[in-house]
Amino acid sequence: MSVGTSARSLPGSGEERRHLIVAIVNNKPGVLNRVASLMRARNFNIESLAVSVTERSDTSRMTLTIVGDEVHVEQAAKQLYKLIDVLKVQDVTDDSTVEHELALIKVRATKRSRPEIVSVAEMHRAKVVDLGDEAVIVEVVGEPADIDALVELLREFGIKELVRTGSVVMSRGSGSIEEQVKR
Amino acid sequence: MAEPGHVPGAGSSAAIASERARREMLRDARVTSRGGVRPRIGADALCEAILLQGSDTIWGYPGGVILPLYDVLADHPGLRHILVRHEQAAAHAADGYARASGKVGVCLGTSGPGATNLVTGVGTAMLDSVPMVAITGNVPNALIGKDAFQEIDITGITLPMTKHNYLVRSADEIPYVIAEAFHIARSGRPGPVHVDITKDALMGETAATHPSAADIEAGLPGYRPKVDGHPRQIKLLAEAIAGAHRPVILAGHGVLIAGAERELLELARAAQIPITWTLLGIGVIDEKDPLAYGYMGMHGWKHVNRAIQSADLLIGIGMRFDDRVTGNVRTYAPKAKIAHIDIDPAEIGKNVVADLPIVGDAKHVLDALLPLITKVDPAIRTDYFAELATWRTESEGSSWHGSGGFRDGVLSADFVVDRIAAGSGFDANLTADVGQNQMWVARYGAFRRPNSHISSGGLGTMGFALPAAMGAAVAVPEKVSWAIAGDGGFQMTLQELATVVQERIPVKIALMDNKKLGMIRQWQEIVYAGNYHSEQLAGPDYLKLCEAYGLPAWKVSTPDQADAAVAAALAEDGPALIWFEIAERQNVYPMMPAGKGLSDLIDKWGDDGEDVTEGDAGPRLDPMHPTEGGPK
Ligand SMILES: Cc1ncc(C[n+]2csc(CCOP(=O)(O)OP(=O)(O)O)c2C)c(N)n1
Numbered sequence: 070m071s072v073g074t075s076a077r078s079l080p081g082s083g084e085e086r087r088h089l090i091v092a093i094v095n096n097k098p099g100v101l102n103r104v105a106s107l108m109r110a111r112n113f114n115i116e117s118l119a120v121s122v123t124e125r126s127d128t129s130r131m132t133l134t135i136v137g138d139e140v141h142v143e144q145a146a147k148q149l150y151k152l153i154d155v156l157k158v159q160d161v162t163d164d165s166t167v168e169h170e171l172a173l174i175k176v177r178a179t180k181r182s183r184p185e186i187v188s189v190a191e192m193h194r195a196k197v198v199d200l201g202d203e204a205v206i207v208e209v210v211g212e213p214a215d216i217d218a219l220v221e222l223l224r225e226f227g228i229k230e231l232v233r234t235g236s237v238v239m240s241r242g243s244g245s246i247e248e249q250v251k252r
Numbered sequence: 253m254a255e256p257g258h259v260p261g262a263g264s265s266a267a268i269a270s271e272r273a274r275r276e277m278l279r280d281a282r283v284t285s286r287g288g289v290r291p292r293i294g295a296d297a298l299c300e301a302i303l304l305q306g307s308d309t310i311w312g313y314p315g316g317v318i319l320p321l322y323d324v325l326a327d328h329p330g331l332r333h334i335l336v337r338h339e340q341a342a343a344h345a346a347d348g349y350a351r352a353s354g355k356v357g358v359c360l361g362t363s364g365p366g367a368t369n370l371v372t373g374v375g376t377a378m379l380d381s382v383p384m385v386a387i388t389g390n391v392p393n394a395l396i397g398k399d400a401f402q403e404i405d406i407t408g409i410t411l412p413m414t415k416h417n418y419l420v421r422s423a424d425e426i427p428y429v430i431a432e433a434f435h436i437a438r439s440g441r442p443g444p445v446h447v448d449i450t451k452d453a454l455m456g457e458t459a460a461t462h463p464s465a466a467d468i469e470a471g472l473p474g475y476r477p478k479v480d481g482h483p484r485q486i487k488l489l490a491e492a493i494a495g496a497h498r499p500v501i502l503a504g505h506g507v508l509i510a511g512a513e514r515e516l517l518e519l520a521r522a523a524q525i526p527i528t529w530t531l532l533g534i535g536v537i538d539e540k541d542p543l544a545y546g547y548m549g550m551h552g553w554k555h556v557n558r559a560i561q562s563a564d565l566l567i568g569i570g571m572r573f574d575d576r577v578t579g580n581v582r583t584y585a586p587k588a589k590i591a592h593i594d595i596d597p598a599e600i601g602k603n604v605v606a607d608l609p610i611v612g613d614a615k616h617v618l619d620a621l622l623p624l625i626t627k628v629d630p631a632i633r634t635d636y637f638a639e640l641a642t643w644r645t646e647s648e649g650s651s652w653h654g655s656g657g658f659r660d661g662v663l664s665a666d667f668v669v670d671r672i673a674a675g676s677g678f679d680a681n682l683t684a685d686v687g688q689n690q691m692w693v694a695r696y697g698a699f700r701r702p703n704s705h706i707s708s709g710g711l712g713t714m715g716f717a718l719p720a721a722m723g724a725a726v727a728v729p730e731k732v733s734w735a736i737a738g739d740g741g742f743q744m745t746l747q748e749l750a751t752v753v754q755e756r757i758p759v760k761i762a763l764m765d766n767k768k769l770g771m772i773r774q775w776q777e778i779v780y781a782g783n784y785h786s787e788q789l790a791g792p793d794y795l796k797l798c799e800a801y802g803l804p805a806w807k808v809s810t811p812d813q814a815d816a817a818v819a820a821a822l823a824e825d826g827p828a829l830i831w832f833e834i835a836e837r838q839n840v841y842p843m844m845p846a847g848k849g850l851s852d853l854i855d856k857w858g859d860d861g862e863d864v865t866e867g868d869a870g871p872r873l874d875p876m877h878p879t880e881g882g883p884k
Pocket residue numbers: 685686687688689690712713714715737738739740741742764766768769770771772
């Protein structure tokens with residue numbers, strides 16, 4: 070039997086990029102574990118995950134950043150939807166949004182370098198929230214790329230500790246993903 | 253909470269009041285099977301909830317933390333508890349019960365090892381979308397997380413292999429959770445739900461009432477399966493069908509789950525489309541129907557795979573284009589547009605790119621599609637159907653089917669399956685195990701009725717046949733239930749012979765003894781160049797084994813003995829076994845080697861007729877002349 074020369078394309082062979090997914094889930098014990106377990110089992114690569122309670126105490130909001138092509142990420146969203154405790158999933162990558170992250174950066178400091186660190190921080194609209202003899206803690210809130218840039222600059226002084234919350238995101242305008250949850 | 257012996261409302265004269273009082277009493281207190289009244293506890297609520305959901309059988313095994321349930325089981329006479337010999341069998345039995353009847357199967361085990369033993373059966377149900385509620389006991393609340401005796405994080409274990417799971421810590425939660433578990437198990441794309449209940453929750457007194465179906469649905473905002481397909485997509489499908497010259501329907505388990513066999517046939521007739529089926533789709537159409545074309549995939553019929561490869565439109569309904577069906581996706585049906593109907597949105601675009609996706613229940617979608625179908629004049633399909641008929645004759649004629657079994661007095665597996673099916677009037681439920689026997693059942697079972705074929709397709713669990721057939725026999729007593737198992741799979745769960753004897757479950761067992769892990773041997777022969785290892789399988793004298801268990805049994809070694817043994821086994825009221833000593837080296841052909849495509853089938857009887865054995869395996873072993881001897 071002859072087989073056509075054109076090969077059928079495989080799902081998920083498109084271009085990879087970073088996607089931002091928002092999920093509204095029941096605020097119950099174990100839900101985070103369900104989401105994390107699903108992502109691991111299905112081989113989806115989570116870059117960051119931020120979770121907190123929403124305006125309603127019975128729901129939580131998760132912001133996931135996943136790297137993959139459109140089909141791959143759509144598959145992740147569909148698999149998330151299959152979890153009974155997941156109420157709403159939305160890929161907001163291409164929406165108009167505010168995406169912010171918070172980082173705390175503990176930077177090695179000496180008497181001499183301290184003023185320099187403070188001015189670098191201020192230039193990046195970051196705050197110094199702890200001033201010690203040998204270290205300062207810089208707090209910055211902003212877009213991940215801006216935080217990356219600041220971290221790069223502070224690396225010169227020596228970073229002792231770094232923690233980032235992962236992105237949280239909200240769409241601009243009056244639309245609300247929480248209001249879209251059907252109850 | 254009523255005290256024992258106290259009847260609330262007793263002495264009231266008004267009939268309504270007394271009825272209300274009686275109900276109150278039933279809710280809060282139980283008259284025990286041993287007389288006397290005791291409080292209603294969580295375990296009672298569990299039994300009531302299962303009965304309210306329409307399931308009447310629990311397949312289970314007791315243990316420490318689940319004993320409070322066994323303490324009240326006798327007080328719920330509507331609920332039959334069947335004691336298995338291993339919890340894995342309880343899960344498979346619940347699975348077979350569900351597949352044969354469409355009801356939710358219920359299985360039960362204690363904490364720790366009882367629960368882990370259930371896991372294989374739960375996973376089997378998950379991969380095949382079988383509605384099941386698996387219940388386990390757990391240690392008392394205060395001991396959770398303390399590594400107590402027989403404590404294991406079983407909800408952590410079942411999380412990735414259930415549709416949903418629960419840990420229940422109080423008696424009051426039980427009615428709601430069980431009702432929700434049944435609802436989730438059977439709706440949408442069905443699947444197993446696991447409910448882990450602490451010992452205190454089983455023992456705690458409770459007056460909690462059972463919720464209504466509406467309560468349950470309202471309480472699940474995150475779970476609203478979409479059953480109706482999008483009208484625009486359905487219209488596009490109707491247009492695609494009208495424009496197709498070589499359409500093929502690929503029907504799967506979803507058609508059976510939805511009960512859409514009639515709609516499927518109407519579509520096939522109206523638009524003159526041949527129906528092919530997946531392993532779990534067997535039974536979607538009477539195989540004798542002129543539009544029934546056959547079983548597809550890795551060990552499917554060559555003519556079926558050929559039809560798929562040459563199609564211009566594939567209509568997948570309630571199936572998931574898994575790797576056993578498509579082979580290499582890049583070379584799969586290269587000229588075809590793919591329409592894909594499934595209730596699970598995640599299946600669409602997962603394995604193949606669908607040109608025309610429709611999310612919905614097969615029955616709902618087909619119902620909406622049928623009025624849009626323009627009736628096709630069969631004359632238009634004359635050439636297409638003539639070609640299909642030629643291919644079919646070629647591929648069916650090339651197997652042993654129907655003739656080979658008698659050749660040289662060799663008992664071939666396909667012949668055995670054929671005699672079992674025919675001897676049972678093509679009306680029995682045939683449950684397969686895994687391996688070559690499974691493929692022979694799929695190819696030669698000649699199924700004529702929905703849900704009459706039961707097989708572990710997704711997980712491919714050896715040891716499935718006997719316990720699952722047990723479940724089917726209990727669920728559908730009016731039909732004969734056969735377990736057709738290889739010698740390997742049979743030896744994995746043969747302890748259940750004691751269950752079928754004790755409970756007089758009339759399962760008929762066909763042991764397909766090739767004294768080998770046949771499918772392993774076949775792969776080692778064909779894929780690993782005859783480098784055999786660990787494929788020889790010693791077994792007991794199965795007649796003596798059955799005698800020990802108290803089960804009538806027959807041994808069949810030549811084709812002429814087959815019909816009489818089948819008739820004798822069927823004549824028994826209770827369980828019976830036939831030990832078929834089949835050809836030791838028969839292969840399942842055709843075969844699609846892993847990674848290859850549907851057009852690359854190895855077919856010993858194919859056009860090229862090439863000898864597929866290479867390497868140092870010595871002279872090719874002719875399956876027509878199996879070697880005698882070998883380990884018993
Ligand atoms: C629990 C389990 N272990 C291992 C396998 C891998 N496996 C698939 S088929 C097969 C051989 C089955 O032998 P038998 O039951 O005798 O059936 P036959 O192929 O001979 O018909 C094995 C080991 C499996 N499917 N399930």
